[in-house]
Amino acid sequence: MIKAVLFDLDGTLLPMDQDVFIKAFSGLLAKKMVALKGYDPKQFSTAIWTAIGRIVKNDGSRTNEQLWWDVYCSVMGQTGREDENIFLDFYTNEFQSVADVCGYDKMAAEIIALVKEKGLRPVLATNPLFPQIATASRIRWAGMQPEDFELFTTFEDYSYCKPNLKYYLEIMEKTGLAPEECVMVGNDVGEDMIAENLGMKVFLLTDCLINKADRDISVYPHGGFNELAQFIKEL
Numbered sequence: 001m002i003k004a005v006l007f008d009l010d011g012t013l014l015p016m017d018q019d020v021f022i023k024a025f026s027g028l029l030a031k032k033m034v035a036l037k038g039y040d041p042k043q044f045s046t047a048i049w050t051a052i053g054r055i056v057k058n059d060g061s062r063t064n065e066q067l068w069w070d071v072y073c074s075v076m077g078q079t080g081r082e083d084e085n086i087f088l089d090f091y092t093n094e095f096q097s098v099a100d101v102c103g104y105d106k107m108a109a110e111i112i113a114l115v116k117e118k119g120l121r122p123v124l125a126t127n128p129l130f131p132q133i134a135t136a137s138r139i140r141w142a143g144m145q146p147e148d149f150e151l152f153t154t155f156e157d158y159s160y161c162k163p164n165l166k167y168y169l170e171i172m173e174k175t176g177l178a179p180e181e182c183v184m185v186g187n188d189v190g191e192d193m194i195a196e197n198l199g200m201k202v203f204l205l206t207d208c209l210i211n212k213a214d215r216d217i218s219v220y221p222h223g224g225f226n227e228l229a230q231f232i233k234e235l
Contacts, residue, residue: 001181002120002181002182003120003121003182004123004177004182004183005121005122005183006123006124006184006195006200007112007125007149007185007186008125008127008186008187008188008191008205009124009126009138009152010127010138011186011205011207011210012185012186012187012192012208014102014103014139014141014142015102015104015207015208016103016208017101017208018208020101021098021102024101026045026048028094028097028098029048029087030044030045030048032090036086037083037086043075043076044076047075048072050071051067052129054068054071055067055129055155056129057161058160058164060160060166062159063155063157064128064155064156064158065156068155069081087131088131091137092133099137102141104143105225107225107226108225110225111228111229112148112149115232118235121177122150123150123151123152123171123175124151124152124153125167125168125184126153127161127162127191128153128154128155128158128161128167129155130155132154132156135153150175151174153167158170162188162191162192162194163191165194165195165197165198168195168200180199183200183232184200184202185202185205185228186202186204186205187206187207187208189217190211192204196220202220202221203221203222203228204220205222205223206222206223
């Protein structure tokens with residue numbers, strides 16, 4: 001019996017071209033840090049992307065946040081830990097303009113409302129690469145509030161990332177759910193549909209499809225928001 005629906009955020013509930021989003025986000029962040037700290041732009045960029053690359057492969061020995069700062073400081077120096085307040089200020093201010101490069105679909109909020117109407121638990125299973133403040137903002141850009149979800153995954157609280165199946169198992173542990181009681185909805189074949197390997201049902205939202213391995217998507221229930229709504233109604 002299905003009890004919960006897990007949703008990806010970027011490219012799913014929040015329509016976007018991921019490459020455009022990353023370029024806008026990283027460009028603004030680098031501009032702020034270079035201006036305030038006088039960092040070499042290339043060194044700062046190396047620190048950011050090396051840290052992100054490492055947390056994607058986190059082995060669970062520490063949170064993604066702890067690993068991120070460890071790697072960042074290994075490149076920028078141990079005083080880099082003092083940059084945290086600047087990062088938080090960035091997410092409060094400049095980061096908000098990145099919403100301009102993202103799309104919006106009012107059906108995203110309608111889908112979450114439909115999940116609740118059916119008595120199902122909505123969980124936001126967005127890759128925990130960002131701090132809570134940034135993820136909460138992206139939820140609002142998509143037309144919802146953080147409290148619309150039972151939980152949403154951030155780098156403070158998780159020690160794995162997609163496509164590692166242990167990321168999904170972390171969610172199961174925190175929610176008390178079993179994989180076979182869940183549906184995973186996402187736009188990335190490699191990162192989201194892999195939840196099927198645990199026994200979850202899946203739905204591939206194709207509006208902002210990511211299919212790096214060019215897999216046959218006909219093997220998954222798929223479509224746009226209208227098809228997703230029908231899929232949820234039939235659960």
